[in-house]
Amino acid sequence: MFDFQNPSRQSIRGIAVLFGFNSYKIIKSLFLAIAAFSYSFIKNGKVFGLSQNKIVFVIALVFLFILFRSILEYLNFKFHIVGDDFMLSKGILNKEKITVSKSKIQNIYIRQNILQQIINVVQLDIETAGDAKAEVKITALSRNKAKALKEELLSHVNTLNKTETVLENRIEQQVYYKASIKKLVLEGFSENHIKSFLIIAGFVGGLYSTYEDFIAEIKLNDKFDALIIQNENSIGALIFTSLAILLMTLLISILFSIVKTFLLNFELQVIEHKNTIEIKKGLFNKVAIVLSPTRIQNIEVVNNRLKRYFGLNTLRIKQAMVDKKLQKHFSIIGLDQLQVNYLVEKLMQRFSPILENGKPERYYIRVLFLIALIPIVLFNAIGFLILENQFWIINLFIIPLLALMIYWKYQKAYYNLNDNMLIVGSGSISTITELLETHKIQAVSTNQTVFQKLRNIATVKVYTASKVTEILYVKESRANAIVNFLLYQVESQRKDWM
């Protein structure tokens, strides 16, 4: 058993974790400087006139300082439990004392990143309601101690939650869903590769600007120019090269998407408890998240044409009072339609659409066309700089593409409202279905520009504790009716939103 009454430190191995975190922080913040120095070192064999030995000495000194700091940080980090309060004191020079009342604790996460996995410790995050800054992070605990602390912290919460946890412990956990390797590969393959492409492009661009001089040095540009000049005469070769480049980037993007999906969702498991659902996943950064229906505000089901073909749906869950960094992990990928229905029913309620889907007014198409003018002008400007007088060729590709996107966007936009649920569809390449329970609404608004006023059109915005859902461009009378109905539901049911 562990004694939490008296102040205790983290696991002694925590020094290594703190050392790793601090080193990472310093390297990250000095990344540009390091890149510049390494460039100057490769070029001249010297930095600021320092020889190799001296540089090693300086680096060693820096790491020694980090180690020293980490040890002090470890020694000054103590926590214990007094009555119903969790107390934490930390800080080397600026002492900080944090007190968290057990009843204020919203959630406790046990996590492990790659460093923590190697050292075999876990991280415990305590999340409180409201103030995001009062969040407590204990970076290195042995797994057993973390579990004991979690139980201890949750033990006195309130009687209602207590019975819940006890019940959950008694009923055996049941793994509802496990994502197979094949599903992960398919998920990665059917991602929106434009996004991956942009990330890669940004990364390469960043690298290029850092090492611009270095690349100029090895005369890569000249070789590339030579290659182009060589083939300039034959248009066929030009088309071939551009196709090859396009294919290459597509291949890299697909690979990138698959690797990303693997890293984030490795060994994805959905475990069913009596009232809650637990998600476990991650390769280097393992996370375990508990979803409780009372705290869930919105659910999004996302897929696209390809994913529907493979039977892959992503469920994104928006929970109230969640750390922004963790929120992105609140998703389950690779679910088939039946599993989606089952989980939605478990986390919210059964949904039976009674009315026909409502569509936005055609005014929406006009707005989309106006918005599309921005990329058209932008691409034409870029095209003019590159292709000069033949820039209009670009429009042959862009205008049909944008028209198709607008068509999809209008096709996929709809809303559906019944007694206790609101469903809103959106998306262009992907299809997004947003679900929310009407009794969790915080506020409603109608928005109308001058132009919409002339046509008696308005947009309804529905606010929950996690996000805004928009019912776009409906008739003003309809918008008012929706607002009145939603307010009636919230105010007459008087249910809690959490």
Next chain:
Amino acid sequence: MFTNLEIDIDALPKTEDVKLRPISKSYLKILFINIFIQYGILFGILTLGRIFIKEERILNVFWYAISLLLILFIFQSIISVLSFKKRGYALRTHDIIYGKGLLNYKKTTVPFIRIQHLETKQSFIAKKFNLASLHVYTAGESGGDLAINGLTLAEATRINELLTTKIN
């Protein structure tokens, strides 16, 4: 006994029929003081620029910049006056409604049972006119909060007290 009657949508209380109460007229003065301060600083920077930088190019552009700023100033003043009439709030038994905006009119309704906390604020200038603003906060970060500016202090305090009793 459990009943489950059909709801007559037309019989629901209508938010669109509620007449919004205008805010205090003196708030327009505050709006104008703010605009004057903003543009005063901008005009000041331009004039200083003209005095200290004696380059031909900048002198040529100076009058264009001044007239552009003047047009913006007049435009914003007109918008402020016209949109002032659009500002208004209303209290119902179960919720509070606030509308504002001329080019983009937005009317938000917050049910009392969803209010997390309330705040009455008074800026330095507002204090001179005996005005205050009432902030109504809901849960979460999605932005369903209200900020009603230009209430008289007495009005703001009264609404604050009323809502506080409603919440509890």
